[in-house]
Amino acid sequence: MMTSWVDTSCIITVFLSLIILSNYRVTAMIRVFALQSFVLSLLPFFLHASSLSGRDIFIVLVTMILKAALVPYILFWAIRHVSMRSEIKPIIGFGASIILGALVIAGAFWISLSLTLPGKPASDLILPCSLSTVLLGFMIMVTRTRAVTQVLGYLIMENGIFLFAVSLFDVMPVLIEIGILLDIFVAVFIMAIVVNHINEEFEKNMVSVSRSKMGEAF
Amino acid sequence: MCAGIYALGYMRPYKAKRPMGLHIFFYGLLSSALALILLANNAILFLGAWEMMTLSAYFLILFHDDDPTVRRAGFLYLIASHCGTFLLILMFFLMAHHAGSMNLDIISHTGFSPFLAGIIFLLALFGFGVKAGLIPIHIWLPHAHPAAPSHVSAVLSGVMIKMGIYGICRVIWTVGVFPDWCGYLLLTVGVVSGVMGVLYALGQHELKRLLAYHSIENIGIITLGLGVGLLGKTYHMPFLSVLGFGGALLHVLNHALFKGLLFLGAGAVIQKTHTGEIDQMGGLAKLMPLVSFLFLVGALAICGLPLFNGFISEFIIYFGLFHGLLHLPLQGALACALGIIALALMGSLALACFTKVYGTVFLGEARHHLKVSGKTSSLMLIPMLVLGGLCLWIGLFPQTMAKGAFLGGAYLAHTDFLSFDMGRVFSPLSYIISTVFLFLVLVVFLMVLRRILLKGLPLPVAGTWSCGYSQVTPKIQYTSSSFARPIVEFVRGILFFKRVGPDVKGDFPAKTSMASSVHDAAEELLFKPVYRRLTSLSKKLDINRIRYTQMYLMYIFLYLIFLLAWKLK
């Protein structure tokens, strides 16, 4: 039973990455990312349902607080001054990026065919799903033009790595995990500050662009 | 197969004011060439008949030879065909050299190494593909079809293109065993050809060019079926290969029927309105009721909708694809999944395209006031009726034709026809037939019900309401390009969509004009640059001074020398 919960959370993770890829509203994207982190933070709970230890609960709580609450909050704070909350078209267009995203997922699964794992993971979907999430995050980072969305792409990549790490190693030193999380936290914080400064700088120029885009109906 | 039957009957109906004698001569030449190709058992005879077919078709296309575009189209066709023929000569040479004789029967009994078979396959694909219109070597098609008079276009589309397919089939049968990748390649080419063909068709607004691109799409479907069949052979699944080949063959017949119908209908329309541009037509259904009805039959058939023959052949191909999906190993299943998706996409895009054509040409109001000349002669109508009737008949009673197709398919696949479990395909088909009849019964019932309910009630006729819009003029109707716009813009990266005209600025813009067109990517990317380089090169070498007849003599001379050298070997 728990296997299917693990499966489902893997699938949901990838699915949410795909949603972020196709979305063009930054606020929605941050919210979906928060949801994704929330689902991921529940993962140790599903994996060790039979033998919950205090350490697991600790990881769950820390991840939840840090990634599902704090990081989104920081990101919202970073864009609070931005007048235009939408996204300019990504480099390859939304429709094409969805199709490309689907192909990337297929590619990730295909690559996973030739990758063998040392231990026996809880579910065989974990490896391909984490690889897909990493690749999708990479795609988001590469095809987007706004700094905030690129940061989001990086964070999604980290989510993918988290998915991989947390499911494979039963014994995972808490220190390493906290270290990773702190890394992310600092990176996001710095990026938020930088983004804030850049946004203030360019805000004046962005207004004219948004005016001309208003007439763009179908 | 479907060949020469049409070539004879439908020329007369087209009324023309030009001297017809020469035209009739070449028509007869074309039909005899076609028959010869089918009967040829010897490679040289095949090639000779092929050349004859090419030449006579060229002269047929050039009926309106005072029009420079027509001449250019014909010339392009000639060059393309000869490039293909060159590859075919190479291929036959290889085959004959290996087998030691030009007789195709003997060739078929010799074994070919996989490497050689692969080379032959590629040569055949490109050589026959030019004639068949596979992307990206199809560029002569969209120019030649509109340039030729309509009945010639019908024969071109219906029969001559199929000769390319026939050639590929012949090679498949002759060589027999191919390396694995051939089936995949054929399937992929079919997918690309089909999808790109219909996408290009969507962007066209000249009637016959649109139909020409649609022929490319249907050739793609046929090639897809052939690919499935070949995959079946590679993986030793005779059921699959018979399904694939049989579906492809049936579609060959069906396409000839409904494409012929559509081209003849287009000819009637063009004859009446003196233009091929869709956006200038409209409301023709009231003026040409029978033609519009028959065109609708053709349109429904080409979209593969139930009731008509297109659905039957597409069903067989789908059946084969799903069978392959479930039973083939991983790569085969993936290829079949791709094929299914592509076929579904082609079907819905074709639906979009033909609703656009039918709606813009026949329905609504006339967009420009055209001088519409007299009644369509019944000589033109009768063949259309025959074709339409055949479409319906095969759609409702497919047993005989399907059986014939499967016979051909089994022959191609070198399997025993009797061992082929036809029941597995025929029982669903019979269910479909009975359901279709049920559908027709329902339609009649609902019509009667409507009559009864409306009895005694007045049926006023007014202008179009359209939610209270009062100023309805014909000009605000949707044009064909606006209809296709969402789709064309969606894939604008793949199609070369050019838009000429200034952007609309301000709240009350001044009167401007805009033109949009879709250009052929293969043409733009591959051939035009090469052509430009070649022309600049030839200008340097001053080859242009040689005229056509001399070039032909040179060809024949080279061919003779080649034969001589080979025989003396």
Add this chain to the structure above:
Amino acid sequence: MNIMISILSHWLIALTLAPLFIGIIAKIKAFFAGKKGPSLFQPYYDLQRLFQKNSVYSRTTTWVFRCAPIVNLAAVLVLSLLVPLGPFKAPLQFPGDIFFAAYILGLARFFMIIAALDTGASFEGMGASREAFFSCLSELALFMNFITLALLTHSISLSSMIGADIPMSWKLMGPTLLLVAGSFFIVILTENCRIPIDDPDTHLELTMIHEVMILDHSGIDLGYMLYASALKLFVFAGILLPIIIPIQMANPVIDMLIFLSSMLGLSVVVGMVESTMARYRLNRVKNLLLISFALAFFGFVVKMWRG
């Protein structure tokens, strides 16, 4: 004779129940809007009223226009025969009936589009063009779903695809089925012109795809069209529900109850989705459909991965 009885009973159930669920959805939407809303049986009253009225025809239209509602309704009725409704097995099932189902819907769609173009007005043309485009994308998603389901159940008949094998499959193939169900739900919303793809209530140019195509139909034609759309929703739900709720008891009464309550549940969900979302800008609709395709594709990939 047996099959005639089952066909007729199938139709009886479908025709009587289908408008009810449209009424339920409207009631849910009103509830969310804080209104009392029309009565649950309003669709029935509407149909009755329409069948008694006469029709007004535009000068521009031809026989195609008069024919389209008939073809539409007949096609959906035939489609309903392929789908099991509760304890009633589908009267028609044969391998490959999925293609027939998709293509007979295509036939209905073809006639609706050309009927819209027949009126010669720009509104209808707009709706027709969008319908043509979106149907391409939703057919893609639909066929991708069919592929995955065929791989799961090793058959290509609609009834056996959504048949009793499913409880086992949920244990093994839970994620795949979840993706397929999600993708199919979006297809349902598209085909039946629900928000966020299309607004079934307004008749303005901005919000419509299906609604605008039937603008000029009146009287009995409109009645046929309404009935056809109600039936279509019912039939599509009948395809989706056995995938999500694969319970099948031996008792037909319980089966019927399960079926009706799951239909009710789906209507409530659709109503909630409609009330809480706004209609997407048309650019976004295409993205939504592509996501539906991506979901189905993902399900396919997972299925191939799992073997």
